[in-house]
Amino acid sequence: xxxxxxxxxxxxxxxxxxxxxxxxxxxxxxxxxxxxxxxxxxxxxxxxxxxxxxxxxxxxxxxxxxxxxxxxxxxxxxxxxxxxxxxxxxxxxxxxxxxxxxxxxxxxxxxxxxxxxxxxxxxxxxxxxxxxxxxxxxxxxxxxxxxxxxxxxx
Numbered sequence: 001x002x003x004x005x006x007x008x009x010x011x012x013x014x015x016x017x018x019x020x021x022x023x024x025x026x027x028x029x030x031x032x033x034x035x036x037x038x039x040x041x042x043x044x045x046x047x048x049x050x051x052x053x054x055x056x057x058x059x060x061x062x063x064x065x066x067x068x069x070x071x072x073x074x075x076x077x078x079x080x081x082x083x084x085x086x087x088x089x090x091x092x093x094x095x096x097x098x099x100x101x102x103x104x105x106x107x108x109x110x111x112x113x114x115x116x117x118x119x120x121x122x123x124x125x126x127x128x129x130x131x132x133x134x135x136x137x138x139x140x141x142x143x144x145x146x147x148x149x150x151x152x153x154x
C-alpha cells in the first residue's frame with residue numbers, strides 16, 4: 001500500500017537518479033533521523049505517563065494506549081515502554097541508542113531480564129555495557145550465559 005503523500009512517486013523517482021554515494025549518505029542520514037525520532041517518541045511516552053494521559057483517556061495501560069492510539073503492534077509497544085523504563089533508570093543509555101550502539105529491542109530485552117532476575121542497578125549498567133554494539137541474537141546469548149534458564153521437562 002502506497003502512502004497517500006502526493007510526493008511519494010516523485011521521491012521514489014528521485015532516488016533512482018541518486019548516485020551510489022548520495023544514496024549511501026541519504027540512508028545513513030535517514031537511519032540517524034529514525035533513531036532520533038524513536039527517542040522522541042519514548043520521551044513523549046514518558047510525559048504521557050507523568051500526566052497520566054493514557055488513564056485519563058480511559059486506557060487500561062500504556063501498552064493499550066500505544067496499540068490503539070499509536071497503532072503500534074504489541075511487540076513494538078512493549079519495546080518502547082521497556083526502553084522508557086530503562087532510560088528512566090539509566091539516562092546515559094540514550095546516547096548509545098542515538099548512535100545505534102543499542103536498539104530498543106536489546107534495551108527492552110535487558111530491561112525485562114534484569115527485572116526478572118532482580119539485578120541491581122550496577123549489574124544492569126554492566127550488562128548494558130557488555131551488550132553495546134551487539135546484535136539481538138548475541139545479546140540473547142549473553143543473557144543466557146548470565147542466567148541460564150532451567151531445562152524444560154517434556
